[in-house]
Amino acid sequence: MSMEGAIPADHEHAASESAAEQWRDDLVSSLDVIEDQPLSERAASYAALHDELARRLDSGPTGVA
8 A cells, every 4th residue: 555645644633733723813813803893793793603603513523533
C-alpha cells in the first residue's frame, strides 16, 4: 500500500486546529458586524446567525467516539 499523498496524523491535527481557528475568527467577525448594526437590525442578524450555527451542528458528525 502506497503512503504517497497521505497526510501524517500530526498534520491532520494541525489542519483541524487551523480550520477551527479560522471558523472562530469568522464567527467573531460576524459578531463584530452584528454589533456595529443599528439596534433595530441586530435581532434579525442574531437570528440568522443562530440558524446558520444550528444547520452546521445538525450536519456535523453524530457518532460518539
